[in-house]
Amino acid sequence: MxxxxxxxxxxxxxxxxxxxxxxxxxxxxxxxxxxxxxxxxxxxxxxxxxxxxxxxxxxxxxxxxxxxxxxxxxxxxxxxxxxxxxxxxxxxxxxxxxxxxxxxxxxxxxxxxxxxxxxxxxxxxxxxxxxxxxxxxxxxxxxxxxxxxxxxxxxxxxxxxxxxxxxxxxxxxxxxxxxxxxxxxxxxxxxxxxxxxxxxxxxxxxxxxxxxxxxxxxxxxxxxxxxxHLITTSSGAKMGKTANGAVWLNQNALSVYDYWQFWRNTDDADVVRFLKMFTELPISEIDKLAQLKDKEINEAKIILANEATRLCHGQEAMEAALKAAQGVFVDRLAVDGIPTYFITQEEIGEGMPIFKLLHKIGLTESGSMSKKLIQGKGVRVNDQLITDECLLICNNDFNVSGLKISVGKKKHCLVRHSARNS
Missing domain, CATH: 3.40.50.620 (HUPs)
Structure with missing residues (x-):
């Protein structure tokens, strides 16, 4: 202890x-x-x-x-x-x-x-x-x-x-x-x-x-x-409940990756409070993190996610979730069950609409479902919210690790260029 x-x-x-x-x-x-x-x-x-x-x-x-x-x-x-x-x-x-x-x-x-x-x-x-x-x-x-x-x-x-x-x-x-x-x-x-x-x-x-x-x-x-205290978020939402359901503590009910992401997605206004309650970092260290502003507060969110995940699931699982979040994958079936989908540059061509790509990689059952999810603000690319259902995904949008696509907080996929076309 x-x-x-x-x-x-x-x-x-x-x-x-x-x-x-x-x-x-x-x-x-x-x-x-x-x-x-x-x-x-x-x-x-x-x-x-x-x-x-x-x-x-x-x-x-x-x-x-x-x-x-x-x-x-x-x-x-x-x-x-x-x-x-x-x-x-x-x-x-x-x-x-x-x-x-x-x-x-x-x-x-x-x-x-x-x-x-x-x-x-x-x-x-x-x-x-x-x-x-x-x-x-x-x-x-x-x-x-x-x-x-x-x-x-x-x-x-x-x-x-x-x-x-x-x-x-x-x-x-x-x-x-x-x-x-x-x-x-x-x-x-x-x-x-x-x-x-x-x-x-x-x-x-x-x-x-x-x-x-x-x-x-x-x-x-x-x-x-x-x-x-009964904990609520700064928005007034009850702690433990999200639009996608409860944030479970058992790994067989919620993956370690999604547990990590829950803490990583903490609202700016809640970070310091949650660091005090859900980690064992010294108060002096939390006070230093409280000084971070704007984009720098993401550093505190990552620390919160790491520490909260380590307590619940252990050091090894936390490190795997962190690597998954950073887009570091070692094979087709990535860390913690997050799949990697390989696509050729020819398939992307001059650009593929995001709603078609979602269906192609299996994150949705149809193009129309993809559009509904985007309209409902349920799709992110590289952690950025997508609002244009016809947004073109081009080959130059892929970074070294690939393109991370998320539907809600439970479905994720890393799309990478096939090695034969790299």
Whole structure:
């Protein structure tokens, strides 16, 4: 794990821009100075991969471990069957046990890149599943022992419930139980692992506070909660979502190259903030990068892409993605599955319209589809947006590496002159 230079965990997460709310930061600071506490974050198994919207939470667990505290990754096989209503206008789709188990196994691989589960010391991470205790609960006994501690009035005031009701969207009794079970998770994790801290996004504040309160009512030592900002881009878009879909963390869901390109395409206004949150570069180095202006800021974007990709996928994969982005290909099937298409100078002739070239190299199914993509601002040549569907591509447009053509952020091809005509 990399060294950190700030004096303590709480100061670190404030400096990097993670910290949004804390239930009792003064007493939590004292506790963390006295003993190596445990902290957890829960992740439901709703998809085969987490996306970059979950990356802040993963970085918090990684940082917690770097400071010598034990991170607990809670995978919610049980709560996945209910669905967290937070931030949703309708109920989540109910998954089968087989789908949940498959998603859980896939998600596990992400955490292995960021957190150490075999470091052999007090900070060794733990992976648990709330099905271990929630499935054993007897409903009547649970209601009798814990139901009296939950106020319906208070639950109705929680954002996850209130916002759904204000929009006149249905909230099922099943979903209404979600915060009750999440609160019980916190108490159970204290009993099993001595866990005193729950972390999560700001949309989880109500659920976290409910767990802290339940702990107090059933006689645990004081529990604490921390939330981070829900990250949006400078344009207001939700982090992790793009026009082409989610930016997944698992390589089998999104190629390393496209993951690298996501960070490389960060808006100028977001670069410094994302360097603080999604890399481990020292703040002093980030402050220097913050001075870059105009075209020079592309250097900072490349560093962001490199560092974020290295953390998630490793050094070797990052270097391969960087080479692919620079147009350095070694054979017909290029790095990370990006194909190279060879074309003769005779085929290009006096010039080939871009919409025809797109179809010829297999990036679209027809010339008309090519035109629609260009009209929809979905085509780039050498990373430059194309707006003229009849733009002529000529032989002298090819550089040494070739001509990189992209359709959206998931389809890429390097077009090169055939060697026999070079």
């Amino acid at each position: 990399s060294n950190v230079t700030e004096s303590d965990f709480l100061h670190h997460i404030q400096t990097r821009g993670y910290l949004y709310q804390c239930t009792d930061i003064e007493n939590l600071t004292k506790l963390m100075q006295q003993e190596p506490i445990s902290g957890y974050i829960g992740f439901d198994c709703t998809a085969p991969s987490l996306h970059v919207g979950s990356l802040i939470q993963i970085m918090l667990l990684r940082t917690l471990q770097q400071y010598g505290y034990k991170p607990i990754v809670l995978l919610g096989s049980a709560t996945t069957r209910i669905g967290d209503p937070s931030g949703k206008d309708e109920a989540r789709a109910i998954l089968s046990e087989q789908e949940i188990a498959k998603n859980k196994a896939s998600i596990l691989e992400v955490f292995k890149a960021f957190i150490q589960f075999d470091c052999g010391d007090t900070a060794k991470a733990v992976m648990v599943d709330n099905s271990d205790w929630l499935e054993e609960l007897r409903y009547i006994d649970y209601l009798k022992e814990y139901g009296k501690f939950f106020s319906i009035n208070k639950m109705l005031s929680m954002d996850s419930v209130k916002l759904r009701l204000e929009r006149q969207q249905q909230l099922s009794f099943l979903e209404f139980n979600y915060m009750v079970l999440q609160a019980y998770d916190f108490v159970e994790l204290y009993r099993r692992y001595g866990c005193r801290l729950q972390l999560g996004g700001s949309d989880q504040w109500g659920n976290i506070v409910t767990g802290v309160d339940l702990g107090r009512r059933v006689g645990t030592p004081q529990l604490y909660g921390i939330t981070s």
